[in-house]
Each structure stands twice: as C-alpha cells, then as structure tokens.
Amino acid sequence: MSTLTVPPQIPSVAEDCEQLHKAFAGWGTNEHLIISILAHRNAGQRKAIRHTYAETYGQDLLKDLDKELSSHFEKLVLLWTLESCERDAVLTYEATKKWTKSNQVLVEIACTRPPKELILAREAYHARYKKSLEEDVAYHTTEEFRKLLLPLVSSYRYEGDEVDLHLAKSEAKILHEKIKGKHYCDDDVIRIVATRSKAQVNATLNQYKDEFGNDLIKDLEHDDDNEFLPILKAAFECLVYPENYFEKVLREAINKRGTDEDALTRIVATRAEVDLKIIKGLYHKRNSVPLHRAIVKDTHGDYEKMVVALVGEDDS
Structure with a gap:
C-alpha cells in the first residue's frame, strides 16, 4: 500500500518540466517547488517528466538536480526520481x-x-x-x-502461491538440524533460502514452528558471536516478513544516536509506492508514535520536508 499522494488534477508534463527548470534558475534553487512536484508524482509520471525535460531543454534532469541540490536531500530526490x-x-x-x-x-x-x-x-x-x-x-x-x-x-524465484507441504516439512527438519548444529552456511540452508519461492519458504517456516515449537528467525538470534547469522536472518525476514523487516530498519535508523539518513532515505525511496503504508502502521503500533512525527523530530530542512511528503502525515 502506497503512501504517495498525487493530486486529482495535475499539470501537464510540459508544465511540470517548465516549473522544474524555473526552480533551478536565478540566484537560488527553489527547493519547495521541486518537492511540490516530484514528491507528488508517481513512477510513470516521473519517468515522463525526465523524458520531456531532456527533449525540451537538452539537459538531463538528474544532472540538474545533482548540480543544484546537496547532502541527504539531494540523495533522496535523485533516488526517488530514478526508475x-x-x-x-x-x-x-x-x-x-x-x-x-x-x-x-x-x-x-x-x-x-x-x-x-x-x-x-x-x-x-x-x-x-x-x-x-x-x-x-x-x-x-x-x-x-x-x-x-x-x-x-x-535468483529467479517462482512467484506463485502453490506450496508443497511435504517438502516444507522435510526442509523444516533440515533447517532445524543445521541451526541446532550451528551449520548456518551449509549448502542445504543456502539452497533453501536462495531458490525456494516466498510462499514455499513461508510454508517451511510455519512447519518449523509447528514441529519444533520455536520460530526459526528467533532461533537464529541465539548465537551472538556468529557474524553470518544477522545476514541469514535478514534473508528469511525479507522473504517472509518484509514489512516487519523494514519497520525494524526504520526504527533503528531513527532511534539510534544520530539519525541514519542513508537507511531512512533508502526505505522511503524504495517502499513509498509499494508497502510503506503498512510499514507506517507497524511503526506506529510498535513505537507508540506516528512515523512522520518521529521523522520530524529527528530530521530538518528540505530533507525533512521531502521525507514527510513521501511518507505522508496520515498514520491511520
């Protein structure tokens, strides 16, 4: 579920390009105008703006943005404008x-x-x-x-919903044996996480919990000295519980001493048109504060305005 807000009536692509070109003119850049346009256009509209801008002015919009903007605001606008x-x-x-x-x-x-x-x-x-x-x-x-x-x-995983429950049960047993023996990088573990469909991995994790009484992802937290475990755990989380994973990344990015703007930028730019509304709901539930308020508290300036424009202020 997307958090992107696109006005019901938007200007023509040509007009958007003209306004963006004007934003770069004169002594200072009009960052507010850039945000008001790019933060409220969907992927197809942004692609059309880039194409028309190049045709109209003979310039690459991304290069003009790179030249006129700076710091974390620049990175977020550039990432967002890309396909x-x-x-x-x-x-x-x-x-x-x-x-x-x-x-x-x-x-x-x-x-x-x-x-x-x-x-x-x-x-x-x-x-x-x-x-x-x-x-x-x-x-x-x-x-x-x-x-x-x-x-x-x-990888090129199968995308369908079909699952083989017999296979899920047998591979849950394999995973349990390997985790219990601390053979985290075993060929079978890698094969399962790297090739099975998301639906099949989910079925395997369900069988794991039913059969052995524990959540596989929690079992991967018990060996604090192993540097490989966090990345293996992240792979399972991203395959089966992506919104939970992204909520945790956001929480750690915002709550740590000094905001991790790179992580915040990455999640907002990549998930705003996908599932950020779900992630926002999880964040609010787990942290007792709406995501946009946490962002406002930890960021500032044009970067803050761009992030909040993409995240939205409605956490209902």
Whole structure:
C-alpha cells in the first residue's frame, strides 16, 4: 500500500518540466517547488517528466538536480526520481563498494523484489556500470557471505502461491538440524533460502514452528558471536516478513544516536509506492508514535520536508 499522494488534477508534463527548470534558475534553487512536484508524482509520471525535460531543454534532469541540490536531500530526490530498477542498481553498487559484514542492503534488495524486478535491476546495473552485479558481489564479498549473497542476487524465484507441504516439512527438519548444529552456511540452508519461492519458504517456516515449537528467525538470534547469522536472518525476514523487516530498519535508523539518513532515505525511496503504508502502521503500533512525527523530530530542512511528503502525515 502506497503512501504517495498525487493530486486529482495535475499539470501537464510540459508544465511540470517548465516549473522544474524555473526552480533551478536565478540566484537560488527553489527547493519547495521541486518537492511540490516530484514528491507528488508517481513512477510513470516521473519517468515522463525526465523524458520531456531532456527533449525540451537538452539537459538531463538528474544532472540538474545533482548540480543544484546537496547532502541527504539531494540523495533522496535523485533516488526517488530514478526508475525503480535504476534505483536498485545504484543502491546495490553502493552496497558492494562499501560492503561490510553488517551490510544487509544486498539481501534486502535480492529478497524483497519480485523476480522480474530483480532481473531489471541487474540489467540496469549492467547498463550503468558496464559490468554485472554478480561480478561485483563476488569480488567485494567474502567467504560464507559470498556463498549466500551471490545466489541471492542471481535468483529467479517462482512467484506463485502453490506450496508443497511435504517438502516444507522435510526442509523444516533440515533447517532445524543445521541451526541446532550451528551449520548456518551449509549448502542445504543456502539452497533453501536462495531458490525456494516466498510462499514455499513461508510454508517451511510455519512447519518449523509447528514441529519444533520455536520460530526459526528467533532461533537464529541465539548465537551472538556468529557474524553470518544477522545476514541469514535478514534473508528469511525479507522473504517472509518484509514489512516487519523494514519497520525494524526504520526504527533503528531513527532511534539510534544520530539519525541514519542513508537507511531512512533508502526505505522511503524504495517502499513509498509499494508497502510503506503498512510499514507506517507497524511503526506506529510498535513505537507508540506516528512515523512522520518521529521523522520530524529527528530530521530538518528540505530533507525533512521531502521525507514527510513521501511518507505522508496520515498514520491511520
């Protein structure tokens, strides 16, 4: 469920382009005008604006935005203005270049995007960076992390709702044995999390709880000394409970000492047109404060205004 608000009557694409071009003119940039347009246009409308802007002015809107804006506000506006596959390509590129063992962005993108969207992201990566996403993931990650991340970003999962309950039961037993023995990077564990459909993984996790009395994801929290566990846990969460996962990322981004603007920007830019309304509801329920109020308390300036415009103020 989207939080994006698009006016019932919007100007023509040509008029939007003219107003954006005017926002860059003169001594100072009109950030309010940029927010009032781009934060209230859907993906198709933003794509049309980019195309018409280039045709009309012979300039790339993204380059003009990059030149005129700065800091976290600039990053959010640029990410938001990109097509979703381009956005994922940019985010995965940044994640590989800055990869650490605690970086879950690659898992997040690989496990929450539909299969066709993940293919488009890989194609966009190839076009933008002149190499494959798989190549960079293999080069920049290490050991067991590479063993998990490479098949995740290469995956093309079945998208249907059909499940095999017999298979779910047998694979729940496999997962229980491997987790109990602390064999978290076992080939069977990687195979299940990297290839099974989301519906099948969900059925397996249900069988796991029914059979062994514990939630698999909670069982993955019991070995605090293992650096691989958080990323494996994130993979299961993103496949089966994506809204819960994103709510937790937002909570940690906002509640930590000093806001994690990169995480806040990423979640808002990628989920505003997908399921941010559900995530907002979870946030309000678990933190007893509406998401937009928490954002206003922790951010400021044009960045705050852009984030709140995309998140919306109605947390009902």
